[in-house]
Amino acid sequence: MKEDVFALADDAFNGRETGTKGEVQAAAYIAKRFKQIGLQPKGVAGAFTQTFTFKPSANPHEQAGFTEKNEDGTLTGTNVLGYIDNKAKNTVIIGAHYDHLGMGGDGSLYREGEAIHNGADDNASGVAVMMKLASEILDNQETAMKTNYLFIAFSGEEMGLLGSNYFVKNPTIDTKAVSYMINMDMVGKLNEENTIAVHGVGTSPIFKQTLFANNDGALNIAEHASGIGPSDHTSFYLADIPVLHFFTGQHEDYHKPSDDAEKLNYEGMKKIANYILNVIEDLDDAGKLNFRKTKNESEEVPMFKVALGVVPDYLYNGQGMRIDGVSEDKPAQKAGLKKGDIVVKLGDLETGDMMNYMKALATFEEGQSTIVTVLRDGEKMEAKVTF
Structure with missing residues (x-):
């Protein structure tokens, strides 16, 4: 290989x-x-x-x-x-x-x-x-x-x-x-x-x-x-x-x-x-498998007016949205967020999983500020983010 x-x-x-x-x-x-x-x-x-x-x-x-x-x-x-x-x-x-x-x-x-x-x-x-x-x-x-x-x-x-x-x-x-x-x-x-x-x-x-x-x-x-x-x-x-x-x-x-x-x-x-x-x-010996239609998960993604400026960790299975990368000169970097931080709250909205994170992000508009709550090395911390 x-x-x-x-x-x-x-x-x-x-x-x-x-x-x-x-x-x-x-x-x-x-x-x-x-x-x-x-x-x-x-x-x-x-x-x-x-x-x-x-x-x-x-x-x-x-x-x-x-x-x-x-x-x-x-x-x-x-x-x-x-x-x-x-x-x-x-x-x-x-x-x-x-x-x-x-x-x-x-x-x-x-x-x-x-x-x-x-x-x-x-x-x-x-x-x-x-x-x-x-x-x-x-x-x-x-x-x-x-x-x-x-x-x-x-x-x-x-x-x-x-x-x-x-x-x-x-x-x-x-x-x-x-x-x-x-x-x-x-x-x-x-x-x-x-x-x-x-x-x-x-x-x-x-x-x-x-x-x-x-x-x-x-x-x-x-x-x-x-x-x-x-x-x-x-x-x-x-x-x-x-x-x-x-x-x-x-x-x-x-x-x-x-x-x-x-x-x-x-x-x-x-x-x-x-x-x-x-x-x-x-x-191999299961024969022709039965087909089943599924939901199109991409159709459920809400529309965003702002971006946090992070790459989500799509492989993370735990509570919250884990950050896999932070973009230069974007809100997350300016707020001090780092790779490995787990976003558990945006403002008053819980971000228990990826979909909840996206739904929460979709409620904000350009120019707004909020407090983002993250877990870093198991410790809870807060940072102010301006979109």
Whole structure:
């Protein structure tokens, strides 16, 4: 896995932006690795690849449009697909996007000009774990013979889940026979608490018991029911396919040139790979899983007129909202708040969890001041914040 991350996050690929030479080179690397592992090609016309042409939207709130023509202003992305054909009735899809931000652009949080964004955690980490799973499943075929497995490295994720969206609309297998889909996006920074977020737990009745029954590595599982989220599992959920999405959390290198291969937790990736493999093997004889619709958690998020200027710790399971990072020259920094502080109150409003924190924040307007109550190293303290 470490070799794969270092290869994909190398400067030679110039950040793997969809539609660039670096993306094509990265796709060729993944196809070569799929062949080395022993996967069969499952793209178009007997190849490992499936290409899609699209016209990027100038409006960030609008989806890019697919097109059949190579007109001016169009780009071509490349999905890479490898298959284990066990002549089974059902298929499991295991995916991870490999594209990233290239030299920066709209999605970058780097403010000092162009630079190569190598995307080691986002998402060379997910691709490396996916290839590890492919290798392990092939090596343990006696325990995994009742299901076919399709491995997909998606492109176009950073531009709006384009590769996964295209595959679902133009599948190279019968998607009616897909039992479930597993997605891995940013799984390279397992923290000291061994916390991994798992999204989509509510999309099939069997998932919750399976996830907790196979947790041999003592992982701290932050479960989320919804099948909707900002990664490729969403495309499959919207096609009524049960999904599980694995994520180790945002961090200070997210969407910056500093997301480099030497910073990842490879022992943590090994734990995650083993955990997902246990889940896959447990579900191997479960047949086609029942699908269940879930609430779209993003639709419940209130509208904000102000920002505190922090990165929430989305993996935190305790009471309150734990701060994972503080932005420069924003209200939180000016008030003396620090990474690790747990916000338990904004003004008179309790912030017992992330949703309560967001609802409380939505009540304030620019120019207002309030007292924020935090726990720091177990001690309660107050600070005045001006929005």
